[in-house]
Amino acid sequence: xxxxxxxxxDAALEAAKEFAGKPCAAIIKHTNPCGYATGETLTExxxxxxxxxxxxxxGSVIAVTMPVDLATAEVLKGRFVEALIAPDFAxxxxxxxxxxxxxxxxxxxxxxxxxxxxGKSLRQVGGGMLVQDRDVGEDERWVxxxxxxxxxxxxxxxxxxxxxxxx
Numbered sequence: 001x002x003x004x005x006x007x008x009x010d011a012a013l014e015a016a017k018e019f020a021g022k023p024c025a026a027i028i029k030h031t032n033p034c035g036y037a038t039g040e041t042l043t044e045x046x047x048x049x050x051x052x053x054x055x056x057x058x059g060s061v062i063a064v065t066m067p068v069d070l071a072t073a074e075v076l077k078g079r080f081v082e083a084l085i086a087p088d089f090a091x092x093x094x095x096x097x098x099x100x101x102x103x104x105x106x107x108x109x110x111x112x113x114x115x116x117x118x119g120k121s122l123r124q125v126g127g128g129m130l131v132q133d134r135d136v137g138e139d140e141r142w143v144x145x146x147x148x149x150x151x152x153x154x155x156x157x158x159x160x161x162x163x164x165x166x167x
Contacts, residue, residue: 009085015036016063029061077100
């Protein structure tokens, strides 16, 4: 993995931690968020996050809050992703992802995902160090229900033939 992949992985993981215990996907590329969503299922969250910016998501690093099952892994079919970070991978999802691409890096967390914690964030810059308080916790001002963004029939990650369509 490149230096940028590690930095993006850290940013994606920290973003995902905000929703530890709920299905969430955070997509980061070159330290910029490309997609960030929750859903009823991890599959729905990943589809919605990818729909946030499908062009910039190409070559990104993704962190998710739940173990990856086959349906979630299949969302990535035909999509180039540098790395996928997850608490775990179901055996069939792991096999699918290994066969999908030789380039994807699958990173399994070595401990359960927990919410982000308060503290200081440090970043080295030329000539010094930046120190700031970590921005943790869900800010209700940024939470927008999907129904307000996309009417059911216009959600870009759903089609009438989709197995994820509402019943």
